[in-house]
Structure formats: structure tokens, C-alpha cells
Amino acid sequence: MTHDMAKQFWNVYLGMAGKDGAHVNMSNPVDDFKARAHAGEFDKLTDDQYYRKEADAEEVASFWDYKPSEMAGIILLNALAKTDISDVEIDGIAGILADASVRTDYYTEEQECDEEGLGFSPVDGPTPFDDGAGWTPRSIYNYLNQHIYGQDAAKRAVSMLMYHHLRGNSRNIVMAGATGCGKTEIWRTLSKMYNCIRIINGPQLSCDGWKGSLKISDIFTCETKKLAEHLVLVIDESDKMMEPKVASGGTDYAKMIQNELLKVMDGDTLTFTDEKNRDTKTTINCSGVSVVLCGSFERMLQAKSESSESIGFGRREKKESVVAECTEEDLIQYGNVRREIAGRISQIVTLDTLDGDDFEKILESEMSPIQKMEEAHNVSLSIDKESRRKLASDAAKSGLGCRYIRSKLQFMLDAQMFDEPEKDTYSLYYE
Known part of the structure; x- marks a missing residue:
């Protein structure tokens, strides 16, 4: 491995470990290399230059133990285990870390992410590993293009959400489209690359204090605190979750769920109590949590489709979506979404129905x-x-x-x- 390549690797992965990025899933550089080669990125290189890059990617890939993806912290440990470091060099590294430890107060509470949040930018700027980390919207989009057919607008919206989320700027979006159009598959694909994505079945959600197969508190308390505070919650079939469910006493459980969800989308600090041990409490700051509401939203899309056709969009020579742009008011009128939640949605993406x-x-x-x-x-x-x-x-x-x-x-x-x-x-x- 060349000195420059090795330095770039250590800069990136030590930088990620120092910025709470050890949990981020990184794709194998060989897979990234093949994808970039297939896209024609290396067409202008000579054969020698091409094979040198390929060899570099294969050598670095040994730190992944030939897995398609791995968490950055595991990769760093694998790299340390495989690297020939002398006792003198270990002593030097230990001295550097000891100096850093002296100036670090380990007894203070966990620090909140700074304004760069989860950017994990290496010291020397962009490196060949950027595509694996998904640090640019384009690299995330290109990754999705390898696995998801069509749905360009949705892939772009998701790429932007992940880019901003990883930089500490949470977003809330709605993805509306018919069953089988690829809404959930987009996130399933990304979850192989990013460990912070959690896909939840909306109709299974229930509130604290009453029976249900999955409570909102369960989503957070089963994670480490750092990861819980930077999750992307993808709620599948969220439109069904929001349909009115009125009990005999007049309580609308769907509204109660939306009340719980609103606190997350507002970025509130939530405190959850362990049901088995009431003295055990978990506090989660949700300001870094992004929420994605996926669903068919049939009534809304049908109404918007009819509206589009009535103004002439129905006559088209090539296949394209005829659904007019959906708005906050559409979510409220047709999707049973509370106004407070609709007001916190930054984007509504409609996906084409595949034929x-x-x-x-x-x-x-x-x-x-x-x-x-x-x-x-x-x-x-x-x-x-x-x-x-x-x-x-x-x-x-x-x-x-x-x-x-x-x-x-x-x-x-x-x-x-x-x-x-x-x-x-x-x-x-x-x-």
C-alpha cells in the first residue's frame, strides 16, 4: 500500500472514530471501485493507472474481511490488527493518545454533536473513501441507482435527506406511492450502507401505557444512546397508522400515536421509563432524528391524479407521473395527518406506479x-x-x-x- 493511500485511510477512519462515527456502515472499496469503473469514471486512465487503483482498492478491502460492508469502528480495529506496528511505534502512538487523554475530561456528560454533526469529514478533505461513506448526495444517489429501478425523484430526495442527516441536520419527509413501487426498498437498500436507519411497521406502533406490539420508546431504548439520538426512522404504511381508531370510550388511538410522533419530529428531549424497573429512565435528545413517513396515501394520490387529468396532464405520450404536487393541506385533508405534523414535513415525494x-x-x-x-x-x-x-x-x-x-x-x-x-x-x- 502506498504511503499516501495509507495516510488517507487512517485520516478518514481515525477522524470518524473521533467524531462518533464508529457505528456508520462503510461499503467495501472493491464494490465501490467496480461501480465507479462501470460508470466510466476511469475510462481516461492508462492500463497501469487503472490496475494500480484496482490493486489499492483490493488491498484496503482486506480490512473489511471481504464483507460487502462493515461498521467503521470494526474496520479500524481490523486495520490495526493487520498492520505491522513495532513496539517503539506503539509507544509513540500511546504517547500521543496519552497527551490527548490528559486534556480530555471523561467525567463530563456526553457532548452533543456540533454543528457539523455526523459529517465525519477527514482532516485533509475528500478522499477516495467518500463514496463508501456516502458523504455526497451524488454518491448516495449513484449507490441507489445500482439497486433501484426508476423513481428518480424519490432517490434524489432520499439522497439529500441522508446527506443532511449525516451532517447533523435532521429532516422529515413523506414518501407516497402505491404498494410495490419501491418506497421501502429504497430504505432497505440504504440500511445496508448506513447503520442508523430503522424501518418500522407503522400499524404495529402503540403508545406508552397501553398494549401494543411495538412502542415508540422501544425504538430508542434498544439502541445505544449515541445511535438512538441520530436515527432515521422510516415508518412503513404510516397512512394506515394514522387512520382513526376510536375506542368505545371515545379515545382516538391514532391521534395519540401522532402526539408521540410529534415530539420526535419536534426534536424534543424524551424520557422513557423502563416498565419492569420504574426507577430506570432513559433520556433521548431527538433533535438529530429524521422521520420518513412511507405509505400508499391512496385517497390523496387519487384526488391529486384526478386534479392533474382535469387540467390536461392526463394526455401524455410518454410514461410519467400524472400526480400533481402534494401539499401540507393534502396530507391533512386526505391523509388523516394532524396539522402540527404536516407542518413539520419538509418535502412530500410521490412515486410512480410501476406497470x-x-x-x-x-x-x-x-x-x-x-x-x-x-x-x-x-x-x-x-x-x-x-x-x-x-x-x-x-x-x-x-x-x-x-x-x-x-x-x-x-x-x-x-x-x-x-x-x-x-x-x-x-x-x-x-x-
Whole structure:
């Protein structure tokens, strides 16, 4: 490894450890290198320059133990374990850390993030590891493009949210779109890169003090304090969570949930009491927490779609969203969202409904469920064009999207593997 490359690595990862960034998931530099090469970023390099960069990426990747991603703190420890450091050098490093310890007051309370928050900017500015950390909106967007088909506006909005969130500036957004359009998949994909993302099933949420499978307090108290105060809460099916649920006594439980959520979105400091030990309390500062409300919001999108068509957007030659821009008032009128919560939403993103043609393109793309299934089972799969077309069409009609495709592909493969599990090539037919 060259001296410059090594110095860049230590600057970045020691810098992250010193700025509470040890929990951030970092993608393997070899995967990043391949993605950048595929995008043509290295086309102007000579062969020698290209292979030198490739070798550098492969050498650094050994600190990941060949995993696709790992937390920065683990990577730093792996790098230390693999690096040949003499006793004299260890003594020198220990002396530097000892000097730092002398000027540090370890007895004070945990410091809040400064205005740069979770930026983790290295001392010498941008480095080749920026793409792995997702420190720029473009790098996050490019990562999503490798895994998510279409939905450009949503991917851009999410990239900006993560960029600002990692720099300590929390945001709250709404992502509205039909089931199977990729809302949750976007966040599932990002959660492999960022350890701060938590995807929650909205209808399961309940308030403290009454029964429910998941309380808002549970989300925070099961995390370390540092991580809990910098989470991205992605609430799936949030529109269903907000539908009125009035008990016989007249209490609307949906409003109670929104009251709890409002405190998080306001950035309040919340105190949670352990139900088993009432003397144990956990205090969480939510000013660094971002909230994403995902849902189909069918009434709202239907109303806006009809509005768009009435002014001429319905006649279009190419496929594009016909949903007019949704507003705070639309959330209140059609989405059962309290005005106080709607007022704290910085952006409402509407996702396109995918049709049969879209799913057929997905099946033929590099992000195809077929390819992922081949990798998972270490087999080669073939599926004829007519089966692809019908499978894509049925996926669109089902409203389940790629989940439907994955389920049917697995069913077809299992049917063949049951009698011939030793084969390495299978032909799938869908009727």
C-alpha cells in the first residue's frame, strides 16, 4: 500500500472514530471501485493507472474481511490488527493518545454533536473513501441507482435527506406511492450502507401505557444512546397508522400515536421509563432524528391524479407521473395527518406506479430478482420471454411488485429443486 493511500485511510477512519462515527456502515472499496469503473469514471486512465487503483482498492478491502460492508469502528480495529506496528511505534502512538487523554475530561456528560454533526469529514478533505461513506448526495444517489429501478425523484430526495442527516441536520419527509413501487426498498437498500436507519411497521406502533406490539420508546431504548439520538426512522404504511381508531370510550388511538410522533419530529428531549424497573429512565435528545413517513396515501394520490387529468396532464405520450404536487393541506385533508405534523414535513415525494413494462425491464436488468436468486442458490436460471412478460404483468396487477416476482420465482425453482437439487442449471416456466 502506498504511503499516501495509507495516510488517507487512517485520516478518514481515525477522524470518524473521533467524531462518533464508529457505528456508520462503510461499503467495501472493491464494490465501490467496480461501480465507479462501470460508470466510466476511469475510462481516461492508462492500463497501469487503472490496475494500480484496482490493486489499492483490493488491498484496503482486506480490512473489511471481504464483507460487502462493515461498521467503521470494526474496520479500524481490523486495520490495526493487520498492520505491522513495532513496539517503539506503539509507544509513540500511546504517547500521543496519552497527551490527548490528559486534556480530555471523561467525567463530563456526553457532548452533543456540533454543528457539523455526523459529517465525519477527514482532516485533509475528500478522499477516495467518500463514496463508501456516502458523504455526497451524488454518491448516495449513484449507490441507489445500482439497486433501484426508476423513481428518480424519490432517490434524489432520499439522497439529500441522508446527506443532511449525516451532517447533523435532521429532516422529515413523506414518501407516497402505491404498494410495490419501491418506497421501502429504497430504505432497505440504504440500511445496508448506513447503520442508523430503522424501518418500522407503522400499524404495529402503540403508545406508552397501553398494549401494543411495538412502542415508540422501544425504538430508542434498544439502541445505544449515541445511535438512538441520530436515527432515521422510516415508518412503513404510516397512512394506515394514522387512520382513526376510536375506542368505545371515545379515545382516538391514532391521534395519540401522532402526539408521540410529534415530539420526535419536534426534536424534543424524551424520557422513557423502563416498565419492569420504574426507577430506570432513559433520556433521548431527538433533535438529530429524521422521520420518513412511507405509505400508499391512496385517497390523496387519487384526488391529486384526478386534479392533474382535469387540467390536461392526463394526455401524455410518454410514461410519467400524472400526480400533481402534494401539499401540507393534502396530507391533512386526505391523509388523516394532524396539522402540527404536516407542518413539520419538509418535502412530500410521490412515486410512480410501476406497470408491466417496468417490471419486465427490471427482470432484464442487472438488478433483476433472477440474478439475485442465482447468486443466493449458486445456480444458473433461464426463463423464456413469454414467461417474463406474463410474470411482469401479473406483478403489476398484484400490487406487490418485486415481492410477487421473488415469491413466484422461488416457488418455480423449489418445484424443480425438490427432485433434482444437485443441478446447477434450471429452466423456469410461468403460466
